[in-house]
Structure formats: C-alpha cells, structure tokens
Amino acid sequence: MGLGPQVLALYQQLKRLGAFEGINSVMELGAQNVWCPRAELAKNLFRAFDKPPPPQDMLDRFANWKGSAKELYTALGFDFHCIDVDPQFESIRLDLNFDECPPEHVGKYDFVTNHGTSEHLLNQQNFFKVVHDLTKPGGLMLHAVPFTAHIEHGFFNYQPNFFEALARYNSYKLLGVWVGPGWQQASLVPWEADILDYMVINSKTTHLLVALSQKMYDTPFSVPFQGVYEPMTPDEVMQRYNLIVDGEFYDGKRVKHITKESVIADKVAQDTVVLRNELASLNGKYWDVATRLATAENELGPLKSELAASLLRFETLQRELRTMLESGIRVPAETRQGTAAGTNGRTAASTEQQTTAKMEAIADKLERQHTRQAASALSGRELLSELGGRIRRRLFT
Numbered sequence: 001m002g003l004g005p006q007v008l009a010l011y012q013q014l015k016r017l018g019a020f021e022g023i024n025s026v027m028e029l030g031a032q033n034v035w036c037p038r039a040e041l042a043k044n045l046f047r048a049f050d051k052p053p054p055p056q057d058m059l060d061r062f063a064n065w066k067g068s069a070k071e072l073y074t075a076l077g078f079d080f081h082c083i084d085v086d087p088q089f090e091s092i093r094l095d096l097n098f099d100e101c102p103p104e105h106v107g108k109y110d111f112v113t114n115h116g117t118s119e120h121l122l123n124q125q126n127f128f129k130v131v132h133d134l135t136k137p138g139g140l141m142l143h144a145v146p147f148t149a150h151i152e153h154g155f156f157n158y159q160p161n162f163f164e165a166l167a168r169y170n171s172y173k174l175l176g177v178w179v180g181p182g183w184q185q186a187s188l189v190p191w192e193a194d195i196l197d198y199m200v201i202n203s204k205t206t207h208l209l210v211a212l213s214q215k216m217y218d219t220p221f222s223v224p225f226q227g228v229y230e231p232m233t234p235d236e237v238m239q240r241y242n243l244i245v246d247g248e249f250y251d252g253k254r255v256k257h258i259t260k261e262s263v264i265a266d267k268v269a270q271d272t273v274v275l276r277n278e279l280a281s282l283n284g285k286y287w288d289v290a291t292r293l294a295t296a297e298n299e300l301g302p303l304k305s306e307l308a309a310s311l312l313r314f315e316t317l318q319r320e321l322r323t324m325l326e327s328g329i330r331v332p333a334e335t336r337q338g339t340a341a342g343t344n345g346r347t348a349a350s351t352e353q354q355t356t357a358k359m360e361a362i363a364d365k366l367e368r369q370h371t372r373q374a375a376s377a378l379s380g381r382e383l384l385s386e387l388g389g390r391i392r393r394r395l396f397t
Contacts, residue, residue: 015048028080032069032082035065051075109135125223141172144210145208163211164177169225171247172213178191
C-alpha cells in the first residue's frame with residue numbers, strides 16, 4: 001500500500017518520543033512508494049529528524065506517488081534495504097510465500113516494516129517468521145495493514161488480537177496499536193473496541209490497522225494461538241505450540257504446564273468483579289452511616305439548646321432557693337429579738353414549717369421541671385437529674 005500520510009505522521013511522532021533512538025537500519029518487506037499530498041507534513045517529518053527541508057522536486061514526487069521509500073529513508077538518515085520479487089529499489093529478491101530469511105540477514109536490522117505487503121500473501125506464517133528473523137533483539141517491527149473493508153484489495157484483513165497474540169507468544173513488547181480513520185488523513189487513533197461505534201464502515205472504507213512491536217529476545221519464532229480458545233483447547237493440541245516467556249523458550253512439552261494468560265486474565269476479571277461488588281457494598285454502608293450521623297447531628301442541635309436552657313433554669317431556681325433559705329434563717333433571729341419566749345417559739349415553729357413547705361415545693365418543681373425536659377439520655381440531662389437529687393437529699397434528710 002505504500003507510505004501515506006498516516007504513517008508519515010506516526011514516524012514524526014515516534015521520532016519526537018525517542019522511539020527511533022539507536023535505529024539506523026531499515027528493512028522493508030515490499031518495495032514501497034511514498035504518497036504525501038501535503039508538503040507541510042513532509043517538512044515537519046524532516047524537521048523532527050533534524051534534517052534540512054526536502055527539496056521541491058522531492059515534494060512533487062511524494063505528492064504524485066512517484067517518490068520511493070528508499071528516497072525517503074535515505075534522506076532521513078537510515079540505511080535502507082527491502083525485500084521484493086520486483087527488482088526495483090535494489091531489493092533482495094525473495095518470494096515470501098516460500099522463501100525463508102537468508103542466514104546472512106538473520107538478526108541484522110533495527111527496523112523491519114510491513115506497509116501493506118502481508119495481506120497479498122497466502123503463507124502468513126512464513127511472512128511473520130521472516131519479519132521475526134530479520135529483526136535484531138531490541139529492534140522494532142511495524143505493520144500497517146488493512147483493517148475494515150478494503151474490498152478486493154488483498155487476501156486478508158487483520159484484527160488487533162492477532163498482533164496481541166503474536167506479541168504474547170514471542171515475548172514482544174507491544175508498543176502500540178492504532179486505527180487510521182481514513183487513508184488520506186494524517187492521523188491515527190489508539191485502538192479501543194468501542195471506537196468502531198464512531199467509524200463509518202461501507203464498501204469504500206479503507207481503515208488502516210497499525211501495530212508497533214519490539215523484539216526483546218534472540219529466540220526462534222513461535223506461531224501464536226488465539227487466546228480466547230486456549231482454555232478450551234486439549235493439551236495434546238497445545239503441545240504443538242511454542243511460547244517465549246521472559247526470553248525462555250518453552251517447547252510443546254512444557255507449554256501445557258504454563259498457566260495461560262487468558263486464564264489468569266479471567267481469574268483477575270472475576271476477582272475484580274467481586275472486589276467491585278464489595279466496594280459498592282462498603283460504599284453504600286458508608287453513606288448509610290454518614291446519613292445517620294448527619295441526622296444525629298441535626299437532632300443533637302436542638303437537644304443541646306434544650307440542655308442549655310434547662311441548665312439556665314436550674315441555675316435560676318437554685319438562686320431562688322438560696323434566697324428563700326437565707327430568708328428563712330433570718331426570720332427566727334429577728335422574731336427572737338422582738339417577742340416573748342412563748343410567742344417566739346410559736347413564730348419560729350410556724351416559720352420553720354413555712355420554710356420547709358417552700359423548700360419541698362421548690363424541690364418538687366425542680367423534679368417536675370427535670371422530668372418534663374428530659375428528652376434523651378444525654379449526659380447533661382443525667383447530670384441535671386443527679387444535681388436535683390443531691391439538692392433534695394441535702395435539704396430534706
């Protein structure tokens with residue numbers, strides 16, 4: 001399919017992110033052309049690589065599908081190579097349906113690209129094995145292939161889970177998977193399943209799927225198995241598949257003993273659901289407690305005011321009682337000075353009875369007041385009750 005605006009914009013972004021640090025040699029599978037109708041996009045790409053602006057004649061070739069990938073990569077400072085049955089661009093002649101990677105090219109290249117070549121080949125296993133074999137450990141592998149529609153373009157379209165399985169079985173680091181909304185647009189969107197809800201799909205759709213991986217280890221190529229079917233596949237079938245785990249090669253006899261990532265993922269998903277349910281339950285309990293506390297605080301406010309008023313009334317009654325007691329004590333003394341002994345005795349007795357009656361009335365009033373105002377079992381009210389009891393015990397016992 002060649003290098004179009006989407007790929008050129010991606011190269012610019014990868015360069016600015018530092019992904020091309022240490023990347024010097026490029027091997028393209030399929031001799032490619034460049035199509036870039038927007039001169040500014042090409043200029044920005046050259047600027048990102050700290051290269052002089054492309055000359056006008058180069059921009060004209062890029063705008064008319066006449067520029068070559070070799071011309072572009074060389075201008076950006078890469079050591080360019082390509083494989084194709086067509087001898088143009090000094091390509092290494094291999095038929096990727098049948099031919100393996102030549103020994104002299106194994107593990108030789110920093111950056112191996114597939115810009116719309118693999119979908120035209122029937123032997124997918126051989127193609128992706130050649131990509132693996134060409135790439136150095138630490139090197140990058142980029143695939144820009146048909147995603148949706150592309151009616152009658154090639155033999156195959158591709159799915160994101162293919163590149164995920166390819167990376168998992170070979171222990172690649174999957175650096176990114178993107179979708180190109182349109183082949184003329186200089187933009188890619190990170191892959192998410194629900195993105196299809198926002199994309200137009202019809203017979204003319206040419207959405208691009210782009211996957212970038214990094215080869216981490218110098219190990220043989222492993223054919224991937226689609227993860228969704230791993231848990232239900234018999235062990236004798238899975239024994240035929242190899243798996244690279246952290247650089248260690250697991251052959252068919254050992255791979256069946258490895259816990260599949262899909263099984264782990266299912267277990268993690270189940271545990272996550274349980275934890276989310278527990279969290280939701282705890283969250284509900286928290287809000288229930290918070291609501292009760294808020295209600296209690298609202299009820300406590302009036303009760304505190306009521307308690308303060310009760311204490312104020314108690315202090316008032318206490319002062320009245322003290323005044324009456326002091327008056328009761330002075331009356332007998334004055335009476336003894338101004339009257340006879342007999343009269344004094346009767347007056348004192350009468351005054352004492354009156355004082356006692358008043359104190360009992362005040363005590364009853366305090367008790368009734370306390371009983372009427374006690375609306376809850378607050379410690380302040382208990383204190384008020386205790387004080388009233390003590391006053392009565394001191395006065396009348």
